[in-house]
Amino acid sequence: MYDLVIIGGGVWGVAAALSAVEQQFGRVLLVEANPFVAGESSAKAGGIVSDFVAHPDDQAWVARSRELFLQAQHVGGDRTMIQLNGMISLCTPQEAEDLRGQIASLHDRGIVAETWDGRQATARYPDLDGLAPDTVAIWTPGDWHVNPTAYAQATLGMAREKGLNVRLGYRVTKIRVEERRVVLEGPDGGIEAERVLVAAGTWSRKLVQTAGDDIPYRPYRTQLASLDFPGGYDLPIVRELATDMYFVPDGPHNLLAGDGTRLWEHDPDNYQTTGDADFEDDIAAGVLRLFSKGETAVLRRSWAGLCGATPDRRPLIGLVMPRLYIACGDNGFGIKRGPAIGEFACRVAMGEAEAPRHLDPHRFPSVDFPLRPGSGGTFAS
Ligand SMILES: Cc1cc2nc3c(=O)[nH]c(=O)nc-3n(C[C@H](O)[C@H](O)[C@H](O)COP(=O)(O)OP(=O)(O)OC[C@H]3O[C@@H](n4cnc5c(N)ncnc54)[C@H](O)[C@@H]3O)c2cc1C
Structure with missing residues (x-):
């Protein structure tokens, strides 16, 4: 025993x-x-x-x-387990205003978080050249890809x-x-x-x-795509709040691109593990909008996994x-x-x-509840 x-x-x-x-x-x-x-x-x-x-x-x-x-x-x-990319969170001015408390909390914990305008973000990362003029970029250099x-x-x-x-x-x-x-x-x-x-x-x-x-x-489904940039790129982790899209550098030519959350219940023993065509279209549009180098990118594959709400x-x-x-x-x-x-x-x-x-697993009177959106965690409450 x-x-x-x-x-x-x-x-x-x-x-x-x-x-x-x-x-x-x-x-x-x-x-x-x-x-x-x-x-x-x-x-x-x-x-x-x-x-x-x-x-x-x-x-x-x-x-x-x-x-x-x-x-x-x-x-x-394994020295590749952690990649110290840092993250840029792209916000509208209103979204940045709404995040002021969380940015102050980062500072209180001694965590570096800088607020840039779109021009500063593009100056630091020239491949991030498709930003709207009023973009606010929050730079958190201590963020990782694991x-x-x-x-x-x-x-x-x-x-x-x-x-x-x-x-x-x-x-x-x-x-x-x-x-x-x-x-x-x-x-x-x-x-x-x-x-x-x-x-x-x-x-x-x-x-x-x-x-x-x-x-x-309740399990729900979310998706990720792997994109090949044959000429390489120079980007940190990029997250766009308005669309909830995110991009994660995974080696010099490979960029992971995610979102595609499907907010209805899925059965872990029977769900579609490949990405949806409309998810791939959305990702392609997002890449082209934010990075002009996206024109050279090729989709390697996309997949879906489950999260638990x-x-x-x-x-x-x-x-x-x-x-x-x-x-x-x-x-x-x-x-x-x-x-x-x-x-x-x-x-x-x-x-x-x-x-x-x-x-407590039994803190709710009922096991039924609606699935509600929330970002992949970056700003989750
Ligand atoms: C596309 C996608 C992107 C994501 N991106 C991020 C991100 O960037 N950052 C982040 O923090 N989180 C992210 N997540 C969420 C993250 O993947 C999960 O929160 C995390 O993997 C949960 O880990 P776990 O160990 O609970 O579950 P799992 O990794 O699913 O492990 C559960 C294990 O239990 C085993 N198991 C199940 N049933 C049985 C059984 N009956 N007998 C024996 N074994 C069993 C399964 O085989 C499995 O290996 C993402 C999720 C997805 C799908």
Whole structure:
């Protein structure tokens, strides 16, 4: 019997697993349905890590996650895991005015954030030459692009060295909560555990339902495209608030371009994983509008992944049933906070921390709620 089993080897699950073995919490097992970690939402993400988040929990989680990303890069030895691009957020004058409080909060935390006009932005990044004359550009040089797959692999390696047991290619089909144990049913018999942490991303609700409970959680779909700039380009991460489009440098010729959020519920076992034609058209128009070099760009491919919505756009962390804990509800920005959330959720599952009431998975009277828009997290409240 394991003392703790973590279901899900995305960024949240591997971070939880490392935390458990670092605390020497007895026999710990990570189970992952795919034959490798970070094969789902974590692999499909843009990987933006930014302090430009409104909620105090998120600010603390991003700060702690940065430490854990750096640790993984250092120990894993993959120097490409973190790219120090900085980010320019393109705003209308009104949007910039609305963000004044958040910019002040960045300054209060000692984080550099400069406000430029469009001409200054183009002077610094000449490839950003399609800005409207009244554009306000907020420059946050400390923002990163992280490779979540590299992080997950390095973290798994560290956790294995500290004694983590791992079963890859094991899909849990049912959770049975009994008086003295939890039994996980899967392909080759059951796994017994003293306690279980579900960190299964957009499958989390389905798994909880097999145990006879339910949570307010709805998966929705969002998209990313990979563009080839044969002659290269010089850009930071660029985010346009009015359209919610974002562009992430990923090597000297490759630019990731995202948005394409589809705000209706999707089934994680049955959704379209390729990008929509209208998403590709929107991205092409955005690239051409903002960067004249976009004329030379070629679409490599586009894809879609799922994010998990909750009614208040805050995660669900804590106990759902006796011995059964959960960590889900990324609301589209779970990479930048993921290592810290995984670590915190693990401490809750180990009984070393208490999840506050505002994260309680059962804090809502009903599991039904409308999906509502929110940016990929950069300015999420
Ligand atoms: C296109 C796109 C762009 C994004 N861009 C960003 C960004 O720039 N910045 C940011 O912060 N966030 C971004 N996100 C959000 C981010 O990807 C997620 O918040 C994050 O990956 C959530 O991690 P997770 O570990 O909770 O979930 P996942 O990575 O989905 O991990 C869950 C794991 O659980 C496993 N699992 C599920 N069911 C079972 C089962 N029954 N048995 C065993 N294993 C199971 C799955 O196989 C999976 O590996 C983006 C998301 C998408 C789709």
